[in-house]
Amino acid sequence: MSLPFLFEIGVEEIPDWMIPDALENLRLLFEKLEIPYESVTLDATPRRLVLRAEGLPARQADSQERVLGPAKSAPAQAVEGFARKQGVKPEDLAIEATPKGEYYSYVRKVPGRLTKDILAAALPGIILQIYFPKTMYWTGKNGPRFIRPIRWIVTVLGEEIVPFELAGVRSGASTSGHRRLGAKEIAVTPADYVARLRDHHVILSAEERRNRIRDGLAGVRVKPDPALLETLVYLTEYPTPIMGSFDPQFLELPEEVLITVMRHHQKYFSVEDAQGKLAPQFVAVMNIDADPEGIVRRGNERVLRARFNDARFFWETDQKKKLADRLPDLAHVTFQAKLGSYRAKTRRMMALVKELGGKTPAVRAARLSKCDLSTELVKEFTELQGVVGGLYARAQGERAEVWQAIYDHYKPESMEDAIPRNLAGRHVSLADKLDTLRGCFRVGMIPTGSRDPFGLRRAAQGVVRILVEGKIAVPLLDLLEGNQQLIAFFEDRVKFYFKEHRGFKYDEVNAAMAAGWSNLVDLEARLVRIQKLRPTPDFEPLAASFKRIRNILVQAGFTGGGAIDQSLLEPGPELELYEEFTKIAGQPIESVISKLRPRVDLFFDKVLVNAPDAGVRQNRLTLLHTLLAEFSTIADFSEIVTNS
Amino acid sequence: MQSFQEIIFKLKQYWADRGCIIQEPYDVEVGAGTMCPETFLRVLGPQPYRVAYVQPSRRPADGRYGDNPNRLYKHSQLQVILKPSPDDIMEQYLASLEAIGIDLRQHDIKFEEDNWEAPTLGAWGIGWQVMLDGLEITQFTYFQQCGGIDLDLVPAELTYGLERLTAFLQVKDSVYDIEWAKGFSYGDVRHREELQYSVYNFEMADIPTLWKLFGLHEGEAARLLGAYDPKSPDKRRFPILPAYDHVLKCSNLFNTLDSRGAISVTERVGVIQRVRKLAVGVAQAWLDQQLVQQEVAL
Numbered sequence: 001m002s003l004p005f006l007f008e009i010g011v012e013e014i015p016d017w018m019i020p021d022a023l024e025n026l027r028l029l030f031e032k033l034e035i036p037y038e039s040v041t042l043d044a045t046p047r048r049l050v051l052r053a054e055g056l057p058a059r060q061a062d063s064q065e066r067v068l069g070p071a072k073s074a075p076a077q078a079v080e081g082f083a084r085k086q087g088v089k090p091e092d093l094a095i096e097a098t099p100k101g102e103y104y105s106y107v108r109k110v111p112g113r114l115t116k117d118i119l120a121a122a123l124p125g126i127i128l129q130i131y132f133p134k135t136m137y138w139t140g141k142n143g144p145r146f147i148r149p150i151r152w153i154v155t156v157l158g159e160e161i162v163p164f165e166l167a168g169v170r171s172g173a174s175t176s177g178h179r180r181l182g183a184k185e186i187a188v189t190p191a192d193y194v195a196r197l198r199d200h201h202v203i204l205s206a207e208e209r210r211n212r213i214r215d216g217l218a219g220v221r222v223k224p225d226p227a228l229l230e231t232l233v234y235l236t237e238y239p240t241p242i243m244g245s246f247d248p249q250f251l252e253l254p255e256e257v258l259i260t261v262m263r264h265h266q267k268y269f270s271v272e273d274a275q276g277k278l279a280p281q282f283v284a285v286m287n288i289d290a291d292p293e294g295i296v297r298r299g300n301e302r303v304l305r306a307r308f309n310d311a312r313f314f315w316e317t318d319q320k321k322k323l324a325d326r327l328p329d330l331a332h333v334t335f336q337a338k339l340g341s342y343r344a345k346t347r348r349m350m351a352l353v354k355e356l357g358g359k360t361p362a363v364r365a366a367r368l369s370k371c372d373l374s375t376e377l378v379k380e381f382t383e384l385q386g387v388v389g390g391l392y393a394r395a396q397g398e399r400a401e402v403w404q405a406i407y408d409h410y411k412p413e414s415m416e417d418a419i420p421r422n423l424a425g426r427h428v429s430l431a432d433k434l435d436t437l438r439g440c441f442r443v444g445m446i447p448t449g450s451r452d453p454f455g456l457r458r459a460a461q462g463v464v465r466i467l468v469e470g471k472i473a474v475p476l477l478d479l480l481e482g483n484q485q486l487i488a489f490f491e492d493r494v495k496f497y498f499k500e501h502r503g504f505k506y507d508e509v510n511a512a513m514a515a516g517w518s519n520l521v522d523l524e525a526r527l528v529r530i531q532k533l534r535p536t537p538d539f540e541p542l543a544a545s546f547k548r549i550r551n552i553l554v555q556a557g558f559t560g561g562g563a564i565d566q567s568l569l570e571p572g573p574e575l576e577l578y579e580e581f582t583k584i585a586g587q588p589i590e591s592v593i594s595k596l597r598p599r600v601d602l603f604f605d606k607v608l609v610n611a612p613d614a615g616v617r618q619n620r621l622t623l624l625h626t627l628l629a630e631f632s633t634i635a636d637f638s639e640i641v642t643n644s
Numbered sequence: 645m646q647s648f649q650e651i652i653f654k655l656k657q658y659w660a661d662r663g664c665i666i667q668e669p670y671d672v673e674v675g676a677g678t679m680c681p682e683t684f685l686r687v688l689g690p691q692p693y694r695v696a697y698v699q700p701s702r703r704p705a706d707g708r709y710g711d712n713p714n715r716l717y718k719h720s721q722l723q724v725i726l727k728p729s730p731d732d733i734m735e736q737y738l739a740s741l742e743a744i745g746i747d748l749r750q751h752d753i754k755f756e757e758d759n760w761e762a763p764t765l766g767a768w769g770i771g772w773q774v775m776l777d778g779l780e781i782t783q784f785t786y787f788q789q790c791g792g793i794d795l796d797l798v799p800a801e802l803t804y805g806l807e808r809l810t811a812f813l814q815v816k817d818s819v820y821d822i823e824w825a826k827g828f829s830y831g832d833v834r835h836r837e838e839l840q841y842s843v844y845n846f847e848m849a850d851i852p853t854l855w856k857l858f859g860l861h862e863g864e865a866a867r868l869l870g871a872y873d874p875k876s877p878d879k880r881r882f883p884i885l886p887a888y889d890h891v892l893k894c895s896n897l898f899n900t901l902d903s904r905g906a907i908s909v910t911e912r913v914g915v916i917q918r919v920r921k922l923a924v925g926v927a928q929a930w931l932d933q934q935l936v937q938q939e940v941a942l
Binding site for chain 2: 012013015016046134136137138139140141143148149151168179180181184235236266268284286287288291293295296299300302303304305306309310313329332334337
């Protein structure tokens with residue numbers, strides 16, 4: 001018999017961003033039970049995590065168990081006793097030969113456990129094992145922990161309740177509807193569950209909620225915001241978008257500020273006009289079916305007006321004190337307890353900008369870069385740090401190069417984000433990030449595993465991207481204060497960047513980096529060359545030969561030095577290789593590889609490096625070493641993984 | 645239209661009907677209703693408790709000289725503690741909104757993740773900010789730790805922002821236009837206070853004097869905590885509550901010094917630590933004392 005299974009954990013509102021991972025976790029935990037099923041579906045709203053499966057067996061398959069009894073030579077009494085214990089007659093027993101002799105045995109049928117029993121035993125543990133980043137207890141100290149209090153549990157297999165109790169909640173067949181539009185208790189079966197929820201204003205499917213929001217946005221020029229859309233999908237059980245508007249006078253404020261208020265603080269979509277400029281409108285998503293009298297719309301409009309008024313107040317107040325005059329205030333703003341204030345950080349950044357080759361505008365931008373930390377607007381909207389400084393600098397007449405550099409200096413904030421738009425911004429951003437990295441590593445605040453509270457990985461990744469994509473050819477290693485941990489940290493970031501972000505093969509990256517990686521612009525250029533060389537017919541054989549050369553040199557313990565003695569070169573392949581080499585030395589490998597490769601092949605074919613005569617041997621090693629050194633400035637080709 | 649004070653009356657009545665003791669505001673300056681002994685200390689230990697009170701909460705750095713329509717140096721919170729939290733706490737909370745005339749069928753309510761934390765008190769909890777048509781009206785927290793101590797019973801703490809709620813209900817864009825009582829606006833009652841405290845906190849508070857006061861209160865609290873003897877048969881008499889008042893004074897002085905821009909980088913973390921140490925000491929001693937009182941009662 002094949003049964004449907006409905007499992008719903010009813011919870012107080014779960015943080016939206018945790019829900020998709022929790023569902024995936026629930027799926028894995030269910031699969032681990034190894035109960036066969038035909039299909040499984042997972043769904044969630046803020047108040048429920050739901051697993052529905054089809055085609056579960058009512059019980060597990062029967063199995064057999066062989067029970068060994070007394071030896072064949074045992075007294076009849078013992079044999080009867082064994083048979084009785086198994087519930088059979090002695091004549092039903094079999095005789096089995098074992099290495100120890102012949103024994104009575106009986107093959108017992110073990111009926112499969114009821115699926116219901118397995119679930120009843122396992123589900124409480126499964127619920128508590130679902131991973132959440134931060135959990136709580138609510139029934140009292142030492143009580144169960146979950147993301148939020150569990151208020152009901154539905155577990156129906158076929159037509160039966162799978163009974164268990166957790167945190168004082170008995171599992172049953174009764175769910176709960178939308179907080180305001182549905183009933184508190186609704187009897188459900190696996191067959192009518194989704195429809196019953198819908199009757200009570202809960203749309204179970206995230207996809208359907210997403211579409212409902214999208215449909216509501218149709219015809220409105222909404223700024224696309226997939227992340228906000230996901231947030232709203234998991235923040236609502238019955239989402240309904242409504243359109244509101246605000247006084248166009250607020251459009252005098254920078255768009256960045258208005259959008260941040262709408263998006264981060266109010267979770268509204270912002271709207272554009274036909275020219276792509278911000279329109280005095282917004283879309284809010286309610287967790288209710290309709291707003292026939294416009295009450296919710298007017299409420300949201302008032303909240304937004306208050307927020308915008310705040311922002312305007314801050315904007316105007318902040319203008320009363322110029323950015324430059326705020327510098328002394330930074331002495332009171334902590335950068336990090338062990339690393340001093342932002343005033344001190346600013347000084348270090350200015351020095352670093354100069355060290356990086358930054359010109360006057362970059363130094364000016366560095367000087368003003370952190371001054372917005374003392375403004376009201378940034379205290380209110382911390383996510384706008386940098387941007388606000390840039391806007392104020394522009395309003396206060398700083399030249400474009402300077403205000404743009406301040407505006408951009410936290411960029412790139414992710415792998416997808418752009419790097420600062422001008423050179424001054426790149427210099428300031430580099431100085432900021434390098435200063436943070438150097439300081440944190442110096443005082444031992446080094447990321448471990450998934451713990452990276454200061455975002456040092458992102459900072460280092462930003463440094464790498466700016467250096468490469470901004471074509472800033474400074475020696476990175478000279479900027480790392482000889483801190484070995486920091487150097488290793490950067491080495492990982494550089495590898496990650498070229499492999500994962502730029503798609504170079506791992507051995508190409510290893511080969512190119514083995515020839516040096518301090519100058520990342522140069523490294524990138526070499527990687528591009530290797531990538532182009534790689535498909536050419538001579539490349540892999542030559543790389544294999546270079547690996548062979550490397551091994552020979554290592555085995556011989558040869559570390560170079562000395563000049564090639566031409567008189568010791570044997571005419572034939574050895575001399576020809578030498579002559580070819582002297583002709584092509586100094587030329588790029590791309591133009592010589594086709595000439596070099598046959599000479600090297602022939603050399604290895606015909607010449608014994610390990611010659612009996614010590615002088616000849618030494619000379620051959622020198623020849624090979626020179627050859628390797630000449631072409632290893634682009635990459636250590638012995639790192640290339642070849643098939644040959 | 646319901647006045648500010650009528651809304652307060654109704655909420656107090658609502659929670660009194662659900663078994664809450666109605667307390668008056670605590671008479672020492674605090675930054676939040678949570679810091680009052682009726683919350684900070686009562687949530688500790690195994691004894692159930694229910695209390696509600698309006699607490700003026702002072703945040704010197706939030707003062708705006710009475711110019712800003714939404715920001716106040718001192719605002720009023722209705723603080724409700726239900727220890728332990730009843731299973732239907734969400735329903736009870738939502739019904740309290742209906743009690744002050746919010747028809748939930750016509751409004752949009754969302755519970756958005758917001759975990760509360762007070763490092764100076766060694767306290768934190770899990771919960772939400774409650775959004776009504778996009779306006780944050782309540783902080784809803786399940787307390788987990790207080791004074792660094794895991795709580796035996798998990799209380800629900802509801803903190804209503806009374807000015808916001810009233811401005812919403814009265815449809816006022818400025819807090820100062822709220823009708824406090826018939827014929828009196830919020831501005832009539834409080835504007836002068838906002839202005840003068842902003843001037844004091846931002847411009848005129850004497851920094852050396854405040855530091856001296858901070859040191860005196862800290863010293864007195866520390867002296868008392870140092871004298872507390874958990875083994876003393878008479879420990880029930882010991883003045884832990886007065887010691888806590890001195891800790892609260894320290895906290896408010898710290899906030900004032902901070903708004904005055906007087907706390908330097910190197911000092912800041914250290915000062916928070918000093919206050920936290922005292923708060924944790926008070927919590928532990930108070931819990932220790934409470935356990936004895938239970939034994940005596942048995």
